Amino acid sequence: MPSLKDLKNRITSVKSTQKITAAMKMVAASKLRRAQDQAEAGRPYAERMARMLSSLAANVQAGGEGPRLMAGTGKDEVHLLVVMTADRGLCGAFNSSIVREARRQIALLQGQGKTVKIMTVGRKGRDNLRRTHAGLIGQTFEEVGRRRLSFADADQIAARVLEMFEAGEFDVCSVVYNRFKSAMTQIVTVQQVVPFAVPESTEAAPATDEARALYEYEPDEEQILAELLPRNLSIQVYRALLENAASEQGARMTAMDNATRNAGDMINRLTLTYNRTRQAYITKELIEIISGAEAL
Amino acid sequence: MEQKGRPGPRVGPGLRAEGQDMADKVEFELVSPERLIASRAVDMVVVPGGEGNFGVLAGHAPMITTVRPGVIDMYDGDQVVDRIFVAGGFAEVTETRCTVLAEQAVAVAQIDRAAAEQEVRDLGEDVEDAKSEAERTTLEHRLAIAQAKLAAVEAGTAAAH
Numbered sequence: 144m145p146s147l148k149d150l151k152n153r154i155t156s157v158k159s160t161q162k163i164t165a166a167m168k169m170v171a172a173s174k175l176r177r178a179q180d181q182a183e184a185g186r187p188y189a190e191r192m193a194r195m196l197s198s199l200a201a202n203v204q205a206g207g208e209g210p211r212l213m214a215g216t217g218k219d220e221v222h223l224l225v226v227m228t229a230d231r232g233l234c235g236a237f238n239s240s241i242v243r244e245a246r247r248q249i250a251l252l253q254g255q256g257k258t259v260k261i262m263t264v265g266r267k268g269r270d271n272l273r274r275t276h277a278g279l280i281g282q283t284f285e286e287v288g289r290r291r292l293s294f295a296d297a298d299q300i301a302a303r304v305l306e307m308f309e310a311g312e313f314d315v316c317s318v319v320y321n322r323f324k325s326a327m328t329q330i331v332t333v334q335q336v337v338p339f340a341v342p343e344s345t346e347a348a349p350a351t352d353e354a355r356a357l358y359e360y361e362p363d364e365e366q367i368l369a370e371l372l373p374r375n376l377s378i379q380v381y382r383a384l385l386e387n388a389a390s391e392q393g394a395r396m397t398a399m400d401n402a403t404r405n406a407g408d409m410i411n412r413l414t415l416t417y418n419r420t421r422q423a424y425i426t427k428e429l430i431e432i433i434s435g436a437e438a439l
Numbered sequence: 440m441e442q443k444g445r446p447g448p449r450v451g452p453g454l455r456a457e458g459q460d461m462a463d464k465v466e467f468e469l470v471s472p473e474r475l476i477a478s479r480a481v482d483m484v485v486v487p488g489g490e491g492n493f494g495v496l497a498g499h500a501p502m503i504t505t506v507r508p509g510v511i512d513m514y515d516g517d518q519v520v521d522r523i524f525v526a527g528g529f530a531e532v533t534e535t536r537c538t539v540l541a542e543q544a545v546a547v548a549q550i551d552r553a554a555a556e557q558e559v560r561d562l563g564e565d566v567e568d569a570k571s572e573a574e575r576t577t578l579e580h581r582l583a584i585a586q587a588k589l590a591a592v593e594a595g596t597a598a599a600h
Contacts, residue, residue, distance in 0.1 A: 185474070362504075381472055
């Protein structure tokens with residue numbers, strides 16, 4: 144049976160742990176709000192970019208095959224996986240679920256006889272994948288958007304991807320990240336970014352078809368598209384990073400909430416044991432005194 | 440790199456139809472990947488297009504174009520009400536809207552002239568020192584943006600005096 148002092152020490156230690164997890168939860172909550180606001184602010188650009196792209200693509204596809212970023216290299220041999228994780232842990236299953244999905248993809252692609260290359264964003268992904276797939280990891284990015292995620296961060300990653308694509312180092316590129324659904328749920332998503340599949344516009348098709356035909360292009364479609372597609376790649380990376388940042392904070396918030404609650408339960412249990420032990424000790428002393436008095 | 444607006448119905452406030460009302464305004468939007476920078480209704484907006492400056496009035500033919508580094512002027516009546524420098528991007532014009540997607544944008548009034556001059560000097564030196572062809576190209580691209588920015592401030596201060 145533990146002594147009263149031991150119990151007291153344990154209670155104090157669990158209490159300070161609880162304070163830390165509660166603080167982390169609050170920090171994550173405020174960071175989550177910021178990340179959500181940022182994702183919200185980035186939406187107008189992405190929407191308009193998508194609208195331009197779909198109208199351009201419709202025009203170009205009708206004529207020729209379009210730039211390589213959209214049409215692909217015509218091969219499907221080398222795959223580049225950009226695995227986005229966090230730099231820090233203590234956020235539940237956030238990192239491990241991304242890594243698990245990445246491993247699954249690697250196994251799947253290798254099973255089909257493809258070559259796989261990996262680019263990691265975030266320290267946790269790099270550390271985890273290095274144990275099993277060290278040979279595949281090319282470039283790693285760390286501390287991306289530590290203070291505040293900016294478009295320049297995404298641009299840097301996209302520039303590297305483009306460089307590799309120009310050099311013919313891969314045919315297909317996908318990003319693996321966590322899509323933010325709510326603070327409780329994040330969905331691991333594998334999204335192909337090169338060659339880029341232009342989303343079909345969901346609006347009423349006939350109306351947009353008419354609008355498409357009416358656009359004038361300066362310079363011509365192909366040239367605009369050739370400039371727009373690299374931008375679009377940066378945007379896709381940026382969006383993935385934003386979603387990931389929001390997911391990370393959401394996952395951390397939930398994990399820390401659980402930890403705080405768990406610590407509370409633990410404190411209750413320990414306090415109960417402590418009080419029982421103390422009571423038993425007092426009773427024992429009383430009995431000793433009383434029997435001593437009776438013996439006289 | 441002085442490029443004049445092209446002739447035709449799309450240029451110049453003087454060509455506006457008589458008796459126009461509020462409905463003849465253009466919804467101008469300037470968005471960066473990080474946020475919506477400006478959104479307002481103006482009479483005319485002049486955008487530095489990849490193939491020359493162009494003015495947009497209400498009822499402009501729909502078009503999509505590239506934007507080179509330069510200044511976007513917004514007009515209310517015949518007055519310039521706002522001047523914003525953009526470091527290149529894309530513009531989409533429809534009959535009622537003009538949307539500019541820019542990576543970098545700053546109000547001309549907020550550009551620090553000394554800093555802009557310094558940037559041009561530094562980048563000029565960097566271009567000289569560039570080791571590889573690729574490095575030189577990116578630096579030259581940045582230099583062009585910095586020069587356009589400086590030109591924007593100079594034009595702005597000249598107009599003020």
